Amino acid sequence: MSTARTRGGRAGRVVVTASALVGALLLASCGDSDSGSSDGKTLRLWHYEGPDSAMGVAWNAAIKEFEATHPGVKVKFEEKGFEQIQKTAPMVLNSSDAPDLMEYNKGNATAGHLSTQGLLTDLTAEASKRGWDKELDAGVRTTSQYDADGVMGSGKWFGVPNYAEYTMVFYNKELFAEHGISAPPKTLAELTAAMDKFVADGITPLANAGAEYMAHQYLYQLALSKADRAWVDSYELYKGKTDFHDAAWTYAAETFADWVKKGYISEKSTSTKAEDAGVSFIQGKAPILFSGSWWYGRFQSEAKFDWGTFLWPDSNLTLGSGGNLWVVPKGAKNKELAYDFIDITMSKKIQNLLGNNGGVPVAADPAAITDPQSKSLIADFNTLSARDGLAFYPDWPIPGFYDVLVSETQKLMTGSAKPDAYLDALQEAYDKGAPKT
Template sequence: MKIQKIVSGVICTTLLFTGLAGCGSKSTTQNTEKPESLSFWYYEEDDSGQAQAWHKAAEIFEKKTGVKINFEKKSFTQIAQNGSQFLNSDEAPDLMESNRGNGSAGVLSTMGLLTDLGPYVEQYGWDSKVQGANAAVAKYDENGVMNGDTWYGMTSYAEFQRVYYNQDLFDKYGLKIPTTLQEFEDVCDAFLAQGVTPIAADAQEYGVLWLWWQLVSQKADQKFMDAWHLYKGDIDWNSGALTYATDKINDWIKKGYISKNATGMKAEDTTQAFIKGEYPIYQTGTWNQGRFAKQVKNFNWTAHVLPESKFAEGCAGNLLVIPERSKNHDLSAQFIDTVLSDEVQNYLGNAGGIPVAGQLESITDEKSKDMIAEYDSFAKDGKLSYYPDYPASSLTDAIPAALQELVNGTADAHQTLQSIRDAYDSGIKEMGIK
């Protein structure tokens, strides 16, 4: 059964009440005259490497074509929860940043809301630049499952979860950056002994979720990842990876490695707290590395994937998609091609991002080179674990909610894992996958 069969039916009902165009409508009359600007919806922080690169591409694009890029910043939630409604209306932008994964871009593709980029991939040769694991999240099959055969988006950067360390706080207490998980826990104990909460992690959004999945990524194998993301076989919910990670998070909460205040914190709260030097340890996405490079002024920092991880949690970055209702398909594709140019990709690398088509020898920033090399060390061997909410759209809210109960102390590790299992099973059932 296709994802579209159930999900699009629900959204169509919503659209009937909002007065928007009928579901699956493809009113795509193209402009015959060159527009003054293209509208581009995005939700990245402007200091992130990818946002800086998109603005750089816009400068080059305008000089070349005379067409401006009108950046319109939205929130992740706005696009995740309401994007389908806007894309199915005359309000659809020319370009949009879309989350990748079966429950996001996959669903939109089955609803006929995204342009098939195959002709542009062939025209510009994008498939020679974006390959392997980086291409997998941009292509979907007829059921909306990633790593399919149709390009519905194009990524321009990659990302993964790294543990960022405040080197000055480590030096202050005579501690070394850990290289094993036991050393990681030892330094957490040492910070606690000094009255310092070690780990910044928000539970109101995705921080604890990402930490939990990175712990899963310490124990999981490829068979587990294929079952989780691609529905290849059944998930063993009593597997060591899932029980280990859930028990470990529970243990860290009880010990105080993660503050109970996490339940009231969002991602921006923890990011700002790390930038201010309030926490020694912060696992976050590399989209924040550009911010740290610009905004951290009063301490030194370093970063690595959580020690002993078999997989790096991450993948190619969010997709640039062209809504089917965009009236400027060709120009929008030309902008994407500008983003994938050597000039912009190398600029991205030096701005704290991970280019998917850059040249490492052209990256001069040492921290950026280290990050790119670490990503490549996992990506080249297919050791990227993606993110745990990709299999179903409902998991983006359901997994953090279950883990928040764990942080609150209103659910134990067993109950938390059972809640995640229930959400996973119901989520993929609602999408018509199984």
């Protein structure tokens, strides 16, 4: 995912079929003599974190630690794209080429869906034996467990998140000052006034990516600002009826469409990828980016201006959860080695490293986090966690909903669908995929 999560998306690029991708993955592995080996000498690891991201730095250190503590054992790391794994995981994991340990997206539509297909190892006993269940607080632990229907929050452990993530507003302090805007805005009215000032000065204020996750995450955040925990639980956990024409969803769709009309969001960003939006912020072109903590380490290393963050104003809820999961495929050949590697990534040494490189650790020693920006990042996460403010992600409830959100939100951006039609389309897809009660 470069260093940021490129959460799928089909518009504006050549579509590669899942069968073609899985074929490429399998061919890439067939030439490796230790592929699928069960001799206990090789741990095959797949993840998609960029090497300069907080997670990439931490996992590279974990590989060195693992090899130092397991003489004669080598880690065969294979970097995969997020979309490769997202699209092909069911086929790859149902083959003899499954890795021993893999990073995979969390939620009902992804890890939950694979768990119902019998493709993931039940980690419940290991979580108890190794103390992972005690390291993770309730909000983070939600995405580790799935019931028989693949719904998160209870049941067996099928994954272990060893970092957390949440969304925030990144802003360019220098551009704000240059255009006479006091920062950071503490209310939505102040944020709107700042965006009006940028538009008046000929600048599109919000970096956006309509071809991937970013656009519908803006919209979901707008809905969350009018929602509560019961609303989230109804939508994500099916603990009630989800009505896409309720006050929260209606406000979100109408406000998002209005923001495009007002020039806060460029209609030209309909086909933009998340990487392009992130780069526009790094290059100082976009003054504001609403996205996740997965960008934090990269912005620390690449942005050459003074920047800061704040939580979305006037909202108790924001997108976030435990991070992506370490999952052990059912067909893994070296499961004990996989469990040992997870253990190392949960160690204080690796967790502290993660925290000092722009990540949100789940088991670090707070006194060991010395970087000022990292302290701020973790403090905001603790604020969210304390008020039960992590509201997961909009594409999680049902398999395939990510693509629906991308394509329908693009229509809302171009004006080819009005808010009512947009919400109708989401309701139809959601009702079709949600468990029948």
